[in-house]
Amino acid sequence: MLTRVQAMGARGLDVVRTIGAASVFLWQALVCWPRWRLAIPLLIQQIYAVGVLSLVIIIVSGLFIGMVLGLQGYNILITYGSEQALGTLVSLTLTRELGPVVTALLFAGRAGSALTAEIGLMKATEQLSSMEMIGVDPLRRIIAPRFWAGVLTMPMLATIFTAVGILGGRLVGVDWLGIFEGSYWANMQQSVEFIDDVLNGLIKALAFGIAVTWIAVFQGYDCEPTSEGISRATTRTVVYGSLAVLALDFILTAVMFGGV
Amino acid sequence: MRIKSLELLVGAFLLLAFGALMFLAIQVSGLSGETSKESYRVHALFQNVGGLTERAKVTIAGVSVGRVESITLDAKTQQARVEMAINSEVNDISTDAVAAILTSGLLGEKYIGLTPGADDTFLKEGSRIEQTQSSLVLEDLIGKFLFNKATEAPKAAPEASADSADAAF
Numbered sequence: 001m002l003t004r005v006q007a008m009g010a011r012g013l014d015v016v017r018t019i020g021a022a023s024v025f026l027w028q029a030l031v032c033w034p035r036w037r038l039a040i041p042l043l044i045q046q047i048y049a050v051g052v053l054s055l056v057i058i059i060v061s062g063l064f065i066g067m068v069l070g071l072q073g074y075n076i077l078i079t080y081g082s083e084q085a086l087g088t089l090v091s092l093t094l095t096r097e098l099g100p101v102v103t104a105l106l107f108a109g110r111a112g113s114a115l116t117a118e119i120g121l122m123k124a125t126e127q128l129s130s131m132e133m134i135g136v137d138p139l140r141r142i143i144a145p146r147f148w149a150g151v152l153t154m155p156m157l158a159t160i161f162t163a164v165g166i167l168g169g170r171l172v173g174v175d176w177l178g179i180f181e182g183s184y185w186a187n188m189q190q191s192v193e194f195i196d197d198v199l200n201g202l203i204k205a206l207a208f209g210i211a212v213t214w215i216a217v218f219q220g221y222d223c224e225p226t227s228e229g230i231s232r233a234t235t236r237t238v239v240y241g242s243l244a245v246l247a248l249d250f251i252l253t254a255v256m257f258g259g260v
Numbered sequence: 261m262r263i264k265s266l267e268l269l270v271g272a273f274l275l276l277a278f279g280a281l282m283f284l285a286i287q288v289s290g291l292s293g294e295t296s297k298e299s300y301r302v303h304a305l306f307q308n309v310g311g312l313t314e315r316a317k318v319t320i321a322g323v324s325v326g327r328v329e330s331i332t333l334d335a336k337t338q339q340a341r342v343e344m345a346i347n348s349e350v351n352d353i354s355t356d357a358v359a360a361i362l363t364s365g366l367l368g369e370k371y372i373g374l375t376p377g378a379d380d381t382f383l384k385e386g387s388r389i390e391q392t393q394s395s396l397v398l399e400d401l402i403g404k405f406l407f408n409k410a411t412e413a414p415k416a417a418p419e420a421s422a423d424s425a426d427a428a429f
Contacts (some may be wrong), residue, residue, distance in 0.1 A: 044270050052273045091288050156277030163280035166288060189290030198284045 022218045029147060029217075030128050039145065046149035050111045054157060057110055058098040058103060061163040065102060066168025069093060073169075083179055086187035090169035095197045096257065099162035101249050104208035107154060108241030112216035115146055118239040119220025120230035128221075143217050150216070154209025155202045162201065200256045202257055212241040282304045299326060299345040300385040304359045309340040310370055310395025312361055317371040318344050329370065344372065346383070353381035360393035370395060 023157050073089040119142065128138045166188075174180045191199065216237045223233035316398055318326040326346035334341040346353070356377030374389075383389065385389055 044267055047270050047273070048266050052269050055273065055276075093286070095284065156273070156280075159277050159280040159284060163283045163288075166284075185287065188288055192289040194289040195283055198281075198289055257311075 007183045008094055011130050019178050020224070021222065022214065025139070025143075025218055025221060026147070026214060029143040032140060032144075033219050036096050042111065042141070042145040043082055046145045047153055050146070050149045052106060052158065052205070053152035054153070056161070057106055058102045058157050058161050059164050060207070061102065061106060062164035063098075063168040064169075065098060066090060066094065066165030067172045069098075069165070070177070072174030074173060074179070083173075083177075084183040084187055086169065086173045086179055087184035087186075088191045091166050092186045092197065093194055094162045094165045095192060095201045097249075097253070098207055099165065100204040101245060103158040103161045104154065104245040106210055107150075107157060108210070108212045108216070108245065109209075111150065111153075112212050112237045112241050113234045115150070115216040116220040116223070116228060116234045119143070119146070119217060120223040120225075120233050123221065124224065124225040124227070124230060126225075134181070143221065147217055150213025151203035151206065151209045155205040158205035158208075159202065203250065204252050204256075205227070207252060211244045214243045215244060243251055271352055280402075289424060298348040300351075300383075300388050300401055301329065301343055301345055302383050302385075302389055303341055303343045305334055305337060305339040305391040305394050306359075306392050307339060307394040308363065308397060310397055312342070312370040312372070312395060316369065316394060318346060318374065319371060320350070320353070320374045320376065322373075326372070342372070351382060353383045355381045355383055355387065355389075356391065356392060357383065357389055358391040359389045361395035363396065 044164040069090045070086060074083055075088050077083045077085055077089070119128075122138075122142065128142065131138045131141065169182060170181075174181045174184055217241070219237045223229045265388050269284045312328065312331065314328055314330060317324045318328065325385040326344055331343075332341050333339075342359075353374060354377040358375040358377070360373050360375065361370055362373045377391075393420040
């Protein structure tokens with residue numbers, strides 16, 4: 001009994017320690033005077049790895065989610081004879097919720113796990129410690145550009161996802177099911193507010209980007225330097241990242257849309 | 261060469277994201293330069309604003325000419341005081357115009373419809389629209405209808421049925 005309580009306490013302390021370590025780690029990686037000439041090419045390379053390579057999965061899933069929303073929404077709305085509201089339904093669902101959230105989940109799976117595995121492998125093959133030995137700070141050289149790339153690309157990917165999804169909804173609603181195109185766009189424009197809906201969605205995406213990338217780079221940096229440790233860290237990135245996104249989403253939605 | 265094509269792809273990615281944002285701004289949320297137009301404020305008192313909200317449309321003949329700025333309770337009359345901002349271009353609404361709270365479609369949003377009058381004097385900053393027509397509350401209407409039916413059926417109180425028919429319409 002006593003040992004069990006002890007183990008629970010030790011686990012709790014471990015969680016607190018990890019959070020502290022992650023915060024100190026982020027602080028050390030980011031708070032420094034940037035050397036632009038060195039930093040920009042590294043950042044561009046990481047934006048390519050994190051953003052451009054995630055583009056295909058983002059566009060394809062966005063298209064299909066928009067099409068499914070169009071089909072499902074049409075089937076429900078037709079029973080009330082108000083299928084013109086399909087544009088409103090598709091666009092509000094995508095800008096407020098599905099765009100940022102699904103993009104962040106895909107991002108955690110596609111880019112987050114890759115970041116963790118890459119950094120973890122660098123640690124396992126002692127590239128990080130040899131970098132330290134030749135006087136290059138691995139936090140600034142490896143971690144910082146990856147973190148910034150993730151934070152910057154998440155809102156962009158979410159924007160693309162939302163736009164493609166709305167076009168997918170149009171494809172199903174207007175081209176296949178025969179809703180009048182004018183009412184699809186007009187109802188949408190009437191109900192979507194740029195600041196309340198589109199910008200709040202982008203703020204959500206930015207918050208998710210920070211959370212997922214932070215978890216990914218920290219898990220990579222903190223992992224056991226063995227092949228098993230890397231695989232565990234990669235799993236943790238996806239699990240913790242997804243959970244963090246969903247929990248954050250609830251909090252942000254309560255703040256942004258919960259009130260009057 | 262490798263770096264150059266990489267930069268090209270990242271640049272294309274940025275442009276794509278920017279294009280998507282423009283699409284969301286213009287095509288989806290209908291954002292245009294309209295918001296910063298000059299306007300003047302008028303107000304009106306309503307018995308009941310129903311589901312009217314701030315930033316609802318103000319229309320004349322179905323054309324949007326302004327927005328609802330604020331809805332407050334007028335302490336003296338215990339009525340709803342609705343402040344509207346009307347575009348300055350529309351400066352020839354006569355003072356005897358009627359402001360009615362209407363609903364777009366059966367379940368749509370509430371908006372204010374102005375019906376122009378015949379007066380020669382026009383509304384200007386701070387003036388009040390005297391004639392108003394309150395929001396149609398569906399529950400009241402159904403209640404009256406049911407009451408009407410109930411009194412009609414036994415044919416016991418013909419004068420009550422006539423009364424409620426008047427009240428309903």
